[in-house]
Amino acid sequence: MCPTEPDSAEAAWQKLLRIRQSIDNIDAALVHLLAERFKFTQEVGELKAEFGLxxxxxxxxxxxxxxxRELAVESNLDPEFAEKWFNFVVTEVIRHHIQAGAEGEEREAPL
Ligand SMILES: C=C(O[C@@H]1C=C(C(=O)O)C=C[C@H]1O)C(=O)O
Structure with a gap:
């Protein structure tokens, strides 16, 4: 058996818990990063709405x-997945921008 492999069910369970802790930390970091990204894209949306872009x-x-895609290949991540993830996020950003533009127009031309 490889020396780093757990040699009992208990050791395997401890290893699983340790790995899951790191997975949870990474998921938390991803949520924080996405929240920051959306703060910046919201600013972009406000600029676009203000200047009709x-x-x-x-x-x-x-x-x-x-x-x-290049970064994904370098990092051993599937580039198709990286592109899908990006498109998923950008679709949501654009939806927000369209909404911000429509709200800006409503404010400019009240009934
Ligand atoms: C944020 C912008 O708006 C849109 C969203 C993008 C993004 O989330 O990265 C990129 C281009 C635009 O389609 C932008 O124009 O920079």
Missing amino acids: PASDPDREHRQIARL
């Missing part, structure tokens, strides 16, 4: 996807 910027998104 389009909600989405497909050219920028293509550049971001190319970069993230």
Whole structure:
């Protein structure tokens, strides 16, 4: 048996608990990072709404996807997954931007 392998069910359970703690820490960090990202994209949405800029910027998104795919390959992460994750997040960001734009228009042209 490899020396780092647990040699009993109890040791395996302890190892599982230790690994799960790290998984939970990483999940917490991801939530914090996403919250920060959405704070910044909200600022972008406010700027876009104020100056009538389009909600989405497909050219920028293509550049971001190319970069993230490269980073994923370097990090041994599936680049398809990295792109799916990015698109999932950006779809939500754009939905917020469209909403902010519509609310800005309503404020400018009340009934
Ligand atoms: C945040 C922006 O708005 C949109 C959202 C993006 C993102 O979440 O990274 C990128 C491009 C835009 O489609 C932006 O234009 O920078």
